[in-house]
Amino acid sequence: xxxxxxxxxxxxxxxxxxxxxxxxxxxxxxxxxxxxxxxxxxxxxxxxxxxxxxxxxxxxxxxxxxxxxxxxxxxxxxxxxxxxxxxxxxxxxxxxxxxxxxxxxxxxxxxxxxxxxxxxxxxxxxxxxxxxxxxxxxxxxxxxxxxxxxxxxxxxxxxxxxxxxxxxxxxxxxxxxxxxxxxxxxxxxxxxxxxxxxxxxxxxxxxxxxxxxxxxxxxxxxxxxxxxxxxxxxxxxxxxxxxxxxxxxxxxxxxxxxxxxxxxxxxxxxxxxxxxxxxxxxxxxxxxxxxxxxxxxxxxxxxxxxxxxxxxxxxxxxxxx
Amino acid sequence: xxxxxxxxxxxxxxxxxxxxxxxxxxxxxxxxxxxxxxxxxxxxxxxxxxxxxxxxxxxxxxxxxxxxxxxxxxxxxxxxxxxxxxxxxxxxxxxxxxxxxxxxxxxxxxxxxxxxxxxxxxxxxxxxxxxxxxxxxxxxxxxxxxxxxxxxxxxxxxxxxxxxxxxxxxxxxxxxxxxxxxxxxxxxxxxxxxxxxxxxxxxxxxxxxxxxxxxxxxxxxxxxxxxxxxxxxxxxxxxxxxxxxxxxxxxxxxxxxxxxxx
Amino acid sequence: xxxxxxxxxxxxxxxxxxxxxxxxxxxxxxxxxxxxxxxxxxxxxxxxxxxxxxxxxxxxxxxxxxxxxxxxxxxxxxxxxxxxxxxxxxxxxxxxxxxxxxxxxxxxxxxxxxxxxxxxxxxxxxxxxxxxxxxxxxxxxxxxxxxxxxxxxxxxxxxxxxxxxxxxxxxxxxxxxxxxxxxxxxxxxxxxxxxxxxxxxxxxxxxxxxxxxxxxxxxxxxxxxxxxxxxxxxxxxxxxxxxxxxxxxxxxxxxxxxxxxxxxxxxxxxxxxxxxxxxxxxxxxxxxxxxxxxxxxxxxxxxxxxxxxxxxxxxxxxxxxxxxxxxxxxxxxxxxxxxxxxxxxxxxxxxxxxxxxxxxxxxxxxxxxxxxxxxxxxx
Numbered sequence: 001x002x003x004x005x006x007x008x009x010x011x012x013x014x015x016x017x018x019x020x021x022x023x024x025x026x027x028x029x030x031x032x033x034x035x036x037x038x039x040x041x042x043x044x045x046x047x048x049x050x051x052x053x054x055x056x057x058x059x060x061x062x063x064x065x066x067x068x069x070x071x072x073x074x075x076x077x078x079x080x081x082x083x084x085x086x087x088x089x090x091x092x093x094x095x096x097x098x099x100x101x102x103x104x105x106x107x108x109x110x111x112x113x114x115x116x117x118x119x120x121x122x123x124x125x126x127x128x129x130x131x132x133x134x135x136x137x138x139x140x141x142x143x144x145x146x147x148x149x150x151x152x153x154x155x156x157x158x159x160x161x162x163x164x165x166x167x168x169x170x171x172x173x174x175x176x177x178x179x180x181x182x183x184x185x186x187x188x189x190x191x192x193x194x195x196x197x198x199x200x201x202x203x204x205x206x207x208x209x210x211x212x213x214x215x216x217x218x219x220x221x222x223x224x225x226x227x228x229x230x231x232x233x234x235x236x237x238x239x240x241x242x243x244x245x246x247x248x249x250x251x252x253x254x255x256x257x258x259x260x261x262x263x264x265x266x267x268x269x270x271x272x273x274x275x276x277x278x279x280x281x282x283x284x285x286x287x288x289x290x291x292x293x294x295x296x297x298x299x300x301x302x303x304x305x306x307x308x309x310x311x312x313x314x315x316x317x318x319x320x321x
Numbered sequence: 322x323x324x325x326x327x328x329x330x331x332x333x334x335x336x337x338x339x340x341x342x343x344x345x346x347x348x349x350x351x352x353x354x355x356x357x358x359x360x361x362x363x364x365x366x367x368x369x370x371x372x373x374x375x376x377x378x379x380x381x382x383x384x385x386x387x388x389x390x391x392x393x394x395x396x397x398x399x400x401x402x403x404x405x406x407x408x409x410x411x412x413x414x415x416x417x418x419x420x421x422x423x424x425x426x427x428x429x430x431x432x433x434x435x436x437x438x439x440x441x442x443x444x445x446x447x448x449x450x451x452x453x454x455x456x457x458x459x460x461x462x463x464x465x466x467x468x469x470x471x472x473x474x475x476x477x478x479x480x481x482x483x484x485x486x487x488x489x490x491x492x493x494x495x496x497x498x499x500x501x502x503x504x505x506x507x508x509x510x511x512x513x514x515x516x517x518x519x520x521x522x523x524x525x526x527x528x529x530x531x532x533x534x535x536x537x538x539x540x541x542x543x544x545x546x547x548x549x550x551x552x553x554x555x556x557x558x559x560x561x562x563x564x565x566x567x568x569x570x571x572x573x574x575x576x577x578x579x580x581x582x583x
Numbered sequence: 584x585x586x587x588x589x590x591x592x593x594x595x596x597x598x599x600x601x602x603x604x605x606x607x608x609x610x611x612x613x614x615x616x617x618x619x620x621x622x623x624x625x626x627x628x629x630x631x632x633x634x635x636x637x638x639x640x641x642x643x644x645x646x647x648x649x650x651x652x653x654x655x656x657x658x659x660x661x662x663x664x665x666x667x668x669x670x671x672x673x674x675x676x677x678x679x680x681x682x683x684x685x686x687x688x689x690x691x692x693x694x695x696x697x698x699x700x701x702x703x704x705x706x707x708x709x710x711x712x713x714x715x716x717x718x719x720x721x722x723x724x725x726x727x728x729x730x731x732x733x734x735x736x737x738x739x740x741x742x743x744x745x746x747x748x749x750x751x752x753x754x755x756x757x758x759x760x761x762x763x764x765x766x767x768x769x770x771x772x773x774x775x776x777x778x779x780x781x782x783x784x785x786x787x788x789x790x791x792x793x794x795x796x797x798x799x800x801x802x803x804x805x806x807x808x809x810x811x812x813x814x815x816x817x818x819x820x821x822x823x824x825x826x827x828x829x830x831x832x833x834x835x836x837x838x839x840x841x842x843x844x845x846x847x848x849x850x851x852x853x854x855x856x857x858x859x860x861x862x863x864x865x866x867x868x869x870x871x872x873x874x875x876x877x878x879x880x881x882x883x884x885x886x887x888x889x890x891x892x893x894x895x896x897x898x899x900x901x902x903x904x905x906x907x908x909x910x911x912x913x914x915x916x917x918x919x920x921x922x923x924x925x926x927x928x929x930x931x932x933x934x935x936x937x938x939x940x941x942x943x944x945x946x947x948x949x950x951x952x953x954x955x956x957x958x959x960x961x962x
Contacts, residue, residue, distance in 0.1 A: 005482070064488075068461070090448075092482040095440070096464045099417075099452035108544035109418070111447045128553065129445050130334045134341065134348060135553040141544050180461035182491040184477070189485030201582060207335065211610045225583070237503030243485055250481050258582050265335055279580060281573060282559075285850070286336060293555040297576065299562050299569050304929065309570035317574065317583065394594055509605075510598035512633030512646045519591050 012089035014157035049162035059172035090149035132290035201227030208263015266291025322377035330389030360439025364500040369400035397518035416543035417449035451499035603663030612664035615789035630700025644695030651886035661835025665938035677706030684809030705746035724753035743793025764814035786937035833910035844917035897959035
C-alpha cells in the first residue's frame with residue numbers, strides 16, 4: 001500500500017517495497033505496489049522498478065487520504081485477489097486505515113512491526129513493547145491472508161535490480177461518495193523563530209527535565225555550544241517548548257553533526273526524527289533507556305549533574321582561547 | 322452528549338527498571354506502579370471537557386482485574402459519571418482484537434454519541450482497539466485526534482500527521498476518536514472528586530454477562546500470540562563514558578573538539 | 584482494631600501523592616528555600632483541589648473529612664518536599680482553634696477563606712520571654728467598652744508576615760496565670776498590629792516566620808474565641824492537634840529523605856558495586872524504614888483518637904516526642920549515605936536535614952513533651 005501526501009511519495013513506501021520484495025522472493029510470491037489517489041501516474045512510474053506490478057486506482061474521491069474511501073477500495077481488492085500479505089505503513093495513514101480494514105475482512109492484523117517473516121506458513125513478527133524497552137516475537141493466527149503495519153524507518157529502502165513492473169489501471173470500486181468521513185483541509189505547523197532542521201548542533205531534552213524552570217539550564221548549555229534546543233514529545237504536550245522544537249515522527253526530522261539527548265528515553269517516534277545525526281550522545285539515568293542502543297556515546301548519569309559540568313568545561317575552554 | 326471513554330490500567334515503565342520474567346513472555350510486574358494509560362488520561366480529560374461544554378454523561382470502561390478499579394476510580398473522581406469493569410479469567414492474554422470485541426459486546430447496548438480511546442497503550446502499543454471497536458460498531462472513526470469540535474450530529478477533528486502537519490476531518494456522529502497526547506491538560510484528582518466518586522458504583526461484568534463465548538476472547542479469540550520477549554539488541558556499538566560528572570564532561574568535550582565542532 | 588486505610592483514604596493518599604510529585608518539585612523547593620518566600624501560587628492550586636483544610640466541615644468550606652485524611656495529605660506533601668510541604672501544612676495553622684472553640688459567625692468568616700486558599704492563618708502564642716512555657720503571657724488584653732485593647736508582642740510566629748489573621752493568646756486577667764488567658768482573633772490591617780519578618784532561619788524557609796507587635800490594638804468583643812479566661816486550656820487542646828500534625832510532618836519528611844537515600848544507594852557505585860550492596864548501608868536503610876513505620880503508626884493513631892473526639896495529650900506528646908527525634912536521626916543517617924554530596928543543595932537531602940530540625944523545637948520542644956509525658960505518667 002503506497003503512501004503519498006501532497007504530491008510526494010512517502011519514504012515508508014520504498015521501505016515497505018524493499019522488505020516486500022525480500023519476502024516475495026523468499027516465498028515465491030509476486031509483489032504489487034498499490035497506489036490510490038488522483039492524478040498519480042507520476043508516482044506509478046517511480047515504483048515500477050521496485051515491484052512486479054503497480055496497480056493504480058485513480059478516483060477524484062481518493063485525492064486526499066480518507067480511511068473510509070481507501071478501506072472500501074482495499075477491501076474489494078483484497079477480497080477479490082486474496083494477497084498473502086498486505087503491508088501498510090504504521091503512520092497516521094496506516095493507523096487510521098489498517099485495523100478497521102482487518103476487522104471488515106476478518107484478516108489477522110498486527111501493527112508497528114520491526115521485522116516480519118513466514119515460519120511454515122505462519123506469519124511471525126518482531127515488534128516493540130514498553131516504549132521500546134522490550135522486543136517481542138509474536139505469531140499471528142494462521143490464515144490465508146495477513147495485514148501488517150510497518151514501523152517507519154524499520155527497513156532500509158534498498159535499491160535492487162529494477163523489476164520493471166507493469167502499470168495496471170484498476171477501476172475504482174467506489175460507488176457513491178463517502179459520507180461518514182470527509183477531508184476538509186491541512187493545517188500547517190506553526191513556524192517559530194528557530195529552525196531545528198537547519199541546526200548543526202542540537203541539545204534535546206525529554207521527560208527527564210522534570211520542570212519547566214529547568215529548561216533554562218539546558219538552553220544555556222546549547223547557547224554555550226552554539227547549538228539549538230530541541231525536545232521530545234512530552235515537552236511539547238506540556239507546552240514547555242513550542243511544537244517546532246519537537247524532533248520525531250510527528251515533529252521535525254533533523255540531521256545535525258552533533259545530537260546530545262538529555263533525559264530522553266528514546267521512543268522510536270523520537271529516534272526516527274534524529275537517526276541520521278552524525279554524532280549522538282545520550283545522557284540518561286536509566287541504563288535501560290532504549291535510546292542508548294542508537295547512541296555513539298552513552299552516559300548513564302543524571303542530566304542535572306552532566307549539564308552543569310559540560311557548561312563549566314565549555315566556559316573554561318572559551319576563556320582560555 | 323453521552324460519551325464513553327475506554328481506558329486501560331498499565332504499569333508505568335518509562336522510568337522504571339524493567340525485568341523480563343523467567344518464562345520470557347512478559348515483564349515482571351511486581352514492584353511497578355500502575356496507573357491510567359497516558360493516552361487514555363488525555364481521552365478521559367477530553368471526555369469530561371466535552372461533557373462540561375455540551376452536557377450529558379461520561380462512562381469509563383476498562384477490561385481488567387480488580388487492580389484496575391483504581392484507574393476507574395480515578396476516572397470517576399475526575400468527572401466520569403459511571404464506570405464499568407469487564408473482567409474474567411478467560412479474558413487473559415486477549416490481544417487488541419479480542420479486547421475490542423469484549424468492549425463492543427457491552428458498548429453496543431449502551432446509549433452513546435461519542436466514544437473516546439487513547440491512540441495506543443503505554444505497554445503493548447498496538448494502536449488497534451479504537452478503530453477496530455469503531456468497525457465492530459459500524460460508526461465513523463478518526464485516530465490521532467488533537468482537537469475536537471462538535472456540532473449537531475457532526476464533528477470536526479484535527480488529526481495529527483507526520484512532521485507537525487495536521488488534517489481537519491469532518492465526521493458524522495456517533496463516532497469514535499482515538500486521542501493523541503497533548504490535546505488538553507489533564508486535571509488532578511481533587512478531594513471533592515474523590516468524595517463524589519465514592520458515591521458512584523463500578524459495575525462489574527464478566528463473560529457470562531456478555532453476548533460472547535470463550536472462543537471470542539483470550540488466546541482463542543486473538544490474532545496475535547506473544548512467543549518471546551527480550552531486551553532489544555543495540556543498533557550501534559555504544560561506547561559508555563564513565564566517571565565523575567567532571568570527567569564525563571571533559572571526555573565529551575574532547576570528542577566534540579576532535580570532530581571540529583567546537 | 585483495623586489497620587487498613589479505607590478505600591477513600593487510599594484514594595486521597597494517591598491523589599495527594601500525584602499532586603505532590605508533580606507540583607512540589609525539589610527545584611521549586613530549592614527556589615523558595617533560597618528566596619525565603621511562601622509559595623502562594625502552589626498554595627492556591629492545592630486549595631482549589633481541596634487539599635487545604637479538608638477536615639473543616641462542608642458548611643465551612645471544607646470537605647467534611649477527618650484529621651486522619653488531612654494527615655495523609657500532609658504526609659505526602661512533606662514526603663515530596665520538606666520545604667514546600669511544610670509551607671502548605673502551616674498555611675492553616677491556628678484555624679483549628681476556631682474549628683474547636685469558635686462560634687458559627689467566626690467559623691463562617693474565617694474557615695471558608697482558609698480552605699479556599701484565599702487566606703492564610705496564624706497562631707500567636709510564643710512570646711520573647713516565654714517559649715514553650717505558656718502559663719503566663721506578657722501580651723495583655725483589656726476590655727474597654729465593647730472592645731478588647733491588646734498590647735504586647737509575640738515572636739517566632741509562623742506565617743507572621745503573610746497571614747490574613749491571627750489568633751492571639753492574651754492575658755485577660757492579670758496575675759491569674761493560666762486561669763486568666765483568652766484567645767482573641769486579630770485581622771491583618773487592624774491599627775496598631777504590626778509584623779516583622781525573621782530572616783536567616785535554618786530551615787522551613789518557605790514558611791516565613793516573624794514577630795507580632797500589638798500597640799493598643801482594638802478588636803471587637805466578638806473576636807473572643809471560646810470562653811474568656813479559658814484561653815490557656817483552649818490553646819492546650821488546640822496544640823494537641825498541632826503536636827500530632829508535627830509528628831505526621833516528621834514522618835513525611837523522614838520518608839522523603841529515606842526515598843532519596845534508597846534511590847541514591849542503588850545508583851551510586853563505589854569499589855565497583857552499588858553502595859546498597861554494602862551491609863553498612865543496608866542496615867542504615869533497614870533501621871530507617873523500621874523507625875519511620877513505627878512513627879507513622881503512632882501518628883495515625885493520634886489522628887484516629889482526634890477523629891474520635893478524644894483529647895489524648897499524653898499520646899500526642901509521645902507521638903511528637905518519638906516521631907521528631909526519630910526523623911532527625913533518620914534524616915541524618917540518610918544524609919550520611921550520600922557522603923559528601925549530601926552536603927550540597929542540589930541533592931536535596933540537605934534541605935530535609937535543615938527542615939526537619941524545627942520539628943524538635945516547635946509546638947513545644949522535645950524537652951517540654953517529655954516533661955508533660957512524665958506528668959501524665961505520674962498523675
